[in-house]
Amino acid sequence: MDLTLTEEQRILFDTVVRLGGDIAMLGAPERRQRLAELGVTALGLDPDEPMIAEGVLVAEALGRVRVPETYVHTHLGAARALAGQPRLAALATAVAEGKAIVAPAVHEPGRRYDLAPGLTRLDAGRLTGRKAGVMGGDVATHALVSARDGAGQTVLAVLPVATPGIARRPFTALDGRGGAELTFADVVVPDDGILATGASAEAMLDDLAARVDAGLAADSVGAMAALMDMTAEYLKTRRQFGRPIGAFQTLQHRFVDMKLAHELARSMAIAAARALEHLAGDDRARVLATARLQAAESGRRIGEEAIQMHGAMGMTAEYPAGAFLKRLMVNAASYGDADHHLDRLIALTAPGRNRSAAE
Structure with missing residues (x-):
């Protein structure tokens, strides 16, 4: 499985991150309109161009700059169910234009x-x-x-x-x-x-939840990256005993552990996005459950470590570290917490269960 981004995907991600900070400061209607102007609310509404990976990348970018939008739920989850439904074409157009949610x-x-x-x-x-x-x-x-x-x-x-x-x-x-x-x-x-x-509705509901799972994993990876960046900068600038605290070996080792946790979550989030496009049945469900579980565990570790390394500053409401941890906590509780996804993974890998949808 190719886990690398194309040039177009990288440009999309960088654009949303670059402009997302300003968008986050706007009210809800203005935020949605700006996202529509960027074209991200139109992603995936054309059934001939599902653009699943691109939608998940947008989720990661929004998480990285903490835009208070429920894009994962309302767009990746619900709005994409409108694709290919002729009688809902007008609503899909309104969603793409930022006029409907x-x-x-x-x-x-x-x-x-x-x-x-x-x-x-x-x-x-x-x-x-x-x-x-x-x-x-x-x-x-x-x-x-x-x-x-x-x-x-x-x-x-x-x-x-x-x-x-x-x-x-x-x-x-x-x-x-x-x-x-x-x-x-x-x-x-x-x-x-x-x-x-009937069965068609159940399949659509399962697909909706799968898209939300992949989106939440990606959003969390974005929030973790922001915490990593601000923690790295703090370790370089905060001085104690005459030198930056990042010079102390214990903190260096702990930061490396944070980096490892982030890379594990990021790799699984990318795999989850690819699974939406290329896998089905239990194979897809296993990847998504693993991605959600890894995002929850990595997010908790990185969030707690980031705040602890910032000391008293990290505990203040004004400093953004706590806000990113809150986002990670909300993501981890949405559409299944860590225990729920661990139970899913155990059930999906139980002896005797079909190993793929083709069996």
Whole structure:
């Protein structure tokens, strides 16, 4: 598997990093518009050009400069499900232009990371239930909702959040990114609002989660890189006992361990992006679970070490190290924490389980 970036991908990454710092300072509507001007909200909406790797690279760049956008959830996750759907072409165009945001409403209260809908029901064209942890739901114009129909099948529907019967309760996550809890009270769902049913809906839901997994791993790698950079600079400039603290061998060894943790997470994040394009079934799931697990473990180690090496300064709210650690913590809890992905990996490698989708 080729883990190197093309020249075009490198230019895309560098451009988003270079401009992302200014974009991060804008309000939500202005941020989304600037991202649209860069073209990143249009990536992957053409079914003939999925550009999965490019979308994941954008996620890494946004994590590196801490742009408070839920791009991974709303674009990599939900919006890409619109690709190739003729009746949703107008919505896909609005997303590409930064005029619409589709949030994935796929988790339910009390069901942790289980994506199979259980409490949200779609019977006779009417939707009832509740979705929790809808990242991007605070500013979304539309929601991609999973539900169970009267026959017990999984259904995916796309609805404007302004539809009568939908109530939104916004929240702000630990790192400043927004989300919402959505409640559906006898919401009328037109036939053209149904995206998929049955096995097709389950496959789309699995693909959505896979894209989010790869995106979160990449976003975390970007945040880790920022922590590495600021820690390296601090070790060079902070002086103690007449010399930079980076001259002390113990700190040098610990920084090398941080570098190793970052490289492990980065390699797995790239592998996860490639897996979205080239693998399927259990093979893809194993790579994604490993990438999420490595991102969680590396992120915790790098974040804690960075703050400890900064001393009291690292504990202040004003210094950015803590903000990057918060982003890593939110990423690590979204769509499955480390324990969840470890359990996934154990199940996927259990004796007797098919080793590939082709078997």
